[in-house]
Every structure is written in structure tokens, then in C-alpha cells.
Amino acid sequence: MEVLVAAYNVSSVPKMLELAKVTYGFGLKRFILIKVFGAAAQQIGDLFKLAFKMGGEVLVFNDIADAVDILKPDIIYALGRPDRDTKPIEKVDGKIMLLVHGADLSFSPRELPPGAIMSHAVAKDIGSTGQLAIALYRLLGA
Template sequence: MELVVAVYNISSVPKMLELAKITYGFGVRRFALIKVFGAAAQQIGDLFKLAFKMGGEVLVFNDVKDAVEVLRPDVIYALGRPDRDTKPVEKADGRVMLLVHGSDLVFSPRELPPNAVLSHAVEKDIGSAGQLAVALYKLLGG
């Protein structure tokens, strides 16, 4: 399984760096930002510095469609709050994209690519960083 973590709609620098540290800390090399704006866009150099130190890479896209076109994931898990419409994250073959909302919001249908699976890693509302950490733990076996 080849993993990429993609963060959608992020403006907070601390949140961007926290999600990147979680990603790189689990050994996932590829970290993508989709629709980055505000302070996060202005201080994206901090992310590149962190990626360099931790042996990771950073990709930046204007929209989800561009990210999917370039990265070509076989499975897209759109992580969020658990509810009746979400499914638990499970191991999958091929390229897997974990799509995380940078603002801890629920993804709207128009924000997602057609083949995305609304998902959760744990059945508690622990925020996007928590959901990402647990999902990576489950997918990578600790």
C-alpha cells in the first residue's frame, strides 16, 4: 500500500505543521496541500523546512481534481467526524489517499471526488489531527 496524506482547505500554520508531523512521523513521505490560503499559504516555507528535516516531500494543488489527476489514488478516504454516512478506514491495496479537512469541517459532496469514501478512523469526534493519527496507526500497523 502506497499512502499519501492530503489536507484540504487549510489556513492555520500550526494545524498544517501538526498534520505534517503526524504524517512524516508515521513514515509517510508524501504530504499534499489542496486549497491552502491565508497564513498557511504565506508561511508555507516552514512546511518545506519541516519536510526537508523529516525526509518528506510536499505537494501543493489548487483543487482536489488536480491532486487526484496527478496522484492517481486507487482509494480515497475522506476522514471526518463519525456519523451514519461514514465508514471505518480499512487497509486497501494500491495507492491510498487520506483526505483530511484542514478546518475540522465535514466535507460537502461537491468538495469530494466522485469515488471518495466518507470515513472515520475512530468513532469519536477527536478532530482531523486525531482522526489522521489513528487512521495511519490502523493502516500502517503501529
């Protein structure tokens, strides 16, 4: 099983860095940004510096379709707030993309590629960083 973390619609520098720290902290080497703008885009050098220090790398895409086309995940979990339309993540064989909203919002169906699964890691509203951390813990272990 291979896990990819992709942060979508990120404008906050602290949020971008926290998501990257969680990703690299679980031993993943690649952090993916999709549709980065505002202060985060202007200070993306801070992310590259963090990646270098933690032995990671950064990929940046303009939209989700480009990331999916290049990275070719087998399954896409769009992590968000738990509600009646979301399903818990589960381990599967293949390449998993964890798509996290950078603004702590739920994904709209039109933002997601076909076949993406609206999901959550824990049935509590703990924000995207918390959902990502628990999802990685469940998929990769301690």
C-alpha cells in the same frame, strides 16, 4: 499498499504543521496540501523547512481534482467526524489517499471527487489530526 496524506482547505499554520508531523512521523515521505490559503499560504516556508528536516517532501495543488489526476489513488477516504453517513477506514490493496479537512469540518459531497468514501478512523469526534493519526496507525501499524 501505498498511503498518501492530503490536507484540504488549510489556513492555520499550526494545523498544517501538525498534520505534516503526523504524516512524516509515520514514515511517509510525501505530504500533500490542497487549497492552502491565509496564514498557512503565507508561511508555507515553515512547512518546507519541517519537511526538509524530517526527510520529506511537499506537494501543493489548487484543487482536489488536480491532486487526484496527478497522483491517481485507487481509493480516497475523506476523513471527518463520525456519523451515520461515514464508514470506518479499512486496509485495501493499492494506493490510498487519506483526505483530511484542514478546518476540522466535514466534507460536503460537492467538494469530493466521484467515488470518494466519507470515512472515519475512530467513532469519536477527535478532530482531523486525531483521525489522521489513528487512520495511519490502523493502516500502517506502529
